[in-house]
Structures are given as C-alpha cells and as structure tokens.
Amino acid sequence: MIFTSYIVLALAWGICKGDKAPFFRERNQHGQIVKMPDEQEKNTLMVFTNDMCGTCKHVVPELDHVKRHYTDLRIIVVSNPIYYEEGLQVPDGVHLIRSDGLMNTYLIHSVPTAMLIDREGIILATQSVSSYENIMDMIGLSAEKVS
Numbered sequence: 001m002i003f004t005s006y007i008v009l010a011l012a013w014g015i016c017k018g019d020k021a022p023f024f025r026e027r028n029q030h031g032q033i034v035k036m037p038d039e040q041e042k043n044t045l046m047v048f049t050n051d052m053c054g055t056c057k058h059v060v061p062e063l064d065h066v067k068r069h070y071t072d073l074r075i076i077v078v079s080n081p082i083y084y085e086e087g088l089q090v091p092d093g094v095h096l097i098r099s100d101g102l103m104n105t106y107l108i109h110s111v112p113t114a115m116l117i118d119r120e121g122i123i124l125a126t127q128s129v130s131s132y133e134n135i136m137d138m139i140g141l142s143a144e145k146v147s
Helices: 003-011 053-069 100-105 130-140
Strands: 024-027 035-036 043-048 075-078 097-098 113-117 122-126
Touching: 024 100, 043 053, 053 075, 053 130, 113 130, 122 130
Parallel strands: 043 075, 075 097
Antiparallel strands: 024 035, 043 113, 113 122
C-alpha cells in the first residue's frame, strides 16, 4: 500500500531537482547512440518539445546560442516521433531524439520543458521554458551576456 502510494505521488509530481535522471539509450538524428548518464562526463541540457508546439519552434533554433556560449554542455532535444518528411530541425552539435517513451520516462506533461543534469546524472533544475533566455538563466548564465 505504501509503495503504491509512493508511485502515484511520483507520477503526480514528476521528476524533481535532486533526483537521479532515468537511464536511457536512444539513437539521435544521425543514428548515433546517446545515453544517460554521459560517459564523457559533461553536464546535459535536455529540452523536451513537440513538432506542433509554436513555442518549441522558436526555442529550439536558439539552442545554437546556448551551445556557442556554454561549450561544455551536451544538449539533447527530445521530441515526438514524426511520420512525414520534415520536422523540427536542431542546430549543429545538438542531439535530436524522437521518442514518446522518453517523454513518459521523464514524466513530461508540458512542452517545452528544460532539464539540466550534472555529470553524475543528478537533476539540477527542471522548468517549463518560453524562451532561450529562460534556459540561459536556468544554467546560470545571464542572457544579457549573449550577443
């Protein structure tokens, strides 16, 4: 009974700061394996999106600014699978994983949602975002410093 209640509460609250990020092993847009945790010992920014989300279409291209100004950060965009030719395009150096399963594993209920994960796989922050400035603030950089 207590165990069942814990699962229900975890599902209702989602994954929080201080939690261990769930393990995954998926292929990106180039067919390369992307894993959590990262063996290269980099912090990871995960941005959960959907191809039909207008805000996501504005936030994802701006990840190029994040990548340029925070070069030690691995960036992964997780989006829904698509069944047509064109979909969300990500900047060079950003992984795109198409997986409803990861959305469910990470208990994502709204998009875009960003999650910052440290080298040990611990979630440092998670929040809904409406602009790349929100992401820059989340990773501790001032958006005003970016030209």
